[in-house]
Amino acid sequence: MTDLTTKPELDAPEGPAPESLEIIDIVEGDGPEASAGSTVDVHYLGVDYESGDEFDSSWSRGTSINFPLRQLIAGWQQGIPGMKVGGRRKLTVPPELAYGPAGSGHALSGRTLIFVIDLKGVS
Numbered sequence: 001m002t003d004l005t006t007k008p009e010l011d012a013p014e015g016p017a018p019e020s021l022e023i024i025d026i027v028e029g030d031g032p033e034a035s036a037g038s039t040v041d042v043h044y045l046g047v048d049y050e051s052g053d054e055f056d057s058s059w060s061r062g063t064s065i066n067f068p069l070r071q072l073i074a075g076w077q078q079g080i081p082g083m084k085v086g087g088r089r090k091l092t093v094p095p096e097l098a099y100g101p102a103g104s105g106h107a108l109s110g111r112t113l114i115f116v117i118d119l120k121g122v123s
Contacts, residue, residue, distance in 0.1 A: 002027050004088055007059035008045050008116040012052045013092075017112035022092035023079050026116070031085025034069065034122045040080060041066045041121035049092065049112035064120050073098050076115070083119050091115045 002008075004027065034040055043064045046056040058065050069077055075093030083089050093113045095101055102110025 002088060004086070004118055007057065008088065008118075010045070010047055010052070010090075010114060010116065013049055013114065017049045017094065018092055019094055021075055021078055021094065021097055022090075024090045024092075025083075025087060026090055027086070027088040029084030029087030029119055031119075032122050033082060033084045034080050034119060036069060036077065036081050038081070038122045039066060039068045040119060041123075042080075043118040043120060045116045047114045048108070049114055055108060055113075064118075066121075075113070076117075079115075080117065080119070083117075085119050085121055088116060088118045091117065 041064050043058045045054065045059060047054050069080055075091055075097035078097065079091040093115065095110050095112060098111065098113045099106040099109045
């Protein structure tokens, strides 16, 4: 059973990174559903696909984040709608849906990223 009150753990991915957005529901929520226009309240863990290193985590800061979905990276804009409050979803996001190709000016550009997202609320 997945415990949504604790920070998720990820096994190191195997094989080449996917070339398109990969969406896997770890736990299906039963609350309100996020839509493209939603503001979402989420806890998340972000890991680099290649190295397996954590690069960001709301869990490590001890508080969830609340943002309009349209202000987040394209992988989240495409991967969160349809998710229900109380759910945990894993998104594997290729560079073009994250921070762009290598050399785009962001420290994570050119990287495939894995996010485990717990949807705490939508508005």
